[in-house]
Amino acid sequence: MAITIAISGKGGSGKTTLAAMIIRSLLAQGSNGAVLAVDADPNSCLGLTCGVRPAATIAEIREEVLERPESRAGMDRVRSFEYGIQQAITEAKGFDLLTMGRPEGPGCYCAANNLLRKFLDKLSSQYQYVIIDNEAGMEHLSRRTTNNVDLLCIVAEPTALGVVTTKRIFELAKQLPISVKEIGVIWNNTVPIENRKSKIENCQLETFGSVPYDKAVFDASMQGKTVFDLEENSPAFSAVRKILEYKLNLRSF
Template identity: 35%
Template sequence: MTYTIAMAGKGGTGKTTVCGLFIDYLAKAGKGPILAVDADANSNLNEVLGIKPALTLGDIREDLAHADIAENSPIPPSMTKKEYADFKFSSALVEEECYDFLAMGRTQGKGCYCYVNDVLREQIQKYYKNYKYLIVDNEAGLEHISRGILPPVDQILLVSDCSRRGIQAAGRIAEMIRQLDLKVKAMRLIVNRAPGGALSDGISEEIVAQKLTLAGVIPQDELVYEYDSAGKPLVALPESSAVKRALAGIIQKLELPA
């Protein structure tokens, strides 16, 4: 059975950094095979992982949506839309040593995308079962999960920065998840960029007020800034870095499948 973990949080919290380092930890711990999916409209998970972007599922969706009206359709006459989608899907899958990577790509344009979303759903459902873990970097709205394009989620990790407004935003996302009745088995909060790796009394009180379960705290780490400024993939951070050590401790407490 594939175990699905979704990361969610408002922009600027370091969610994608946490997601990339989470994937890196599982891969190095021999937890593969892993399918990493970038479902955030502002796609940059590949930069954290240090891999080149490829064809996105959004690109495939646009091709399929306009195939019937285009003067020069990209679909060969001998292929159906589903056959073409299957062919293009394999091109979008970036295969790394310990994980594979898919980018959902940009949000869809005008018109009805019900059919092409159904095609993408079928493609993902067919592929993801070959993996032990599915790790998804989502935007705050969890659009692809709520629409059923991505599989059901076992665990959602909400990522917030160390601010009262950030915790309140995480609380609103948690409430939305409850209203959507996504039937997740667990939902926890990771507080990122905490000064000294500690929470103030006010932030701890806000976590309780928002009815959030704290999974752990990641300290502010200057190495993250240095690597990002130099254009280095953050997975290349030394294992001794504060952020990697803190995240490893959090993951070990999540009781993930062996």
């Protein structure tokens, strides 16, 4: 079974950026072909941040399958869905990308999510690592796109507000019917630190690590470049690699 790393946090806290850096770090230490990146944010950005264009989204496939005539047996739908998900897996530079997308129009997420969960668990066995970039909040987890998470990383600004959000997400995570082995915070500075006072003393959660503000990261996103274009020694990327070395016992790289 793969090691599943889920990234959560407020919008704009740096989830997608850090997810992409985690993917790049895993590839850099020799996990080519063994990483599945799941973009579980309906406002899909992980592909862009990694420089990959998704083949199709799961939302598109779900709609296609569900629009088929009712006369088809349930089994057919399940199989069509499974086949569709295989088609939606985009082979990128050394890793695979699966993009959830946004369902068009009203409709219940539940049925599709049940299928997704089933297939994601099945898919996970084919990879060494599954990295899930989530939408803001925990709704995706309560809809349960996955059953098991090894590392739940809450990404937050090291501010009083960041601490409040982090605690909220932690409380929600505890109530969900998913198994989470370890949960902790990655304090990410999306603005230069001198602009504010750091206020994280009263957060009782484990800190997985801190990522400094890195102008090159911000500039790259402004210029439409990807996390893979950053220098090896970019301070933010180096910090993410350190966190993985520490949390996953990866060799230094």
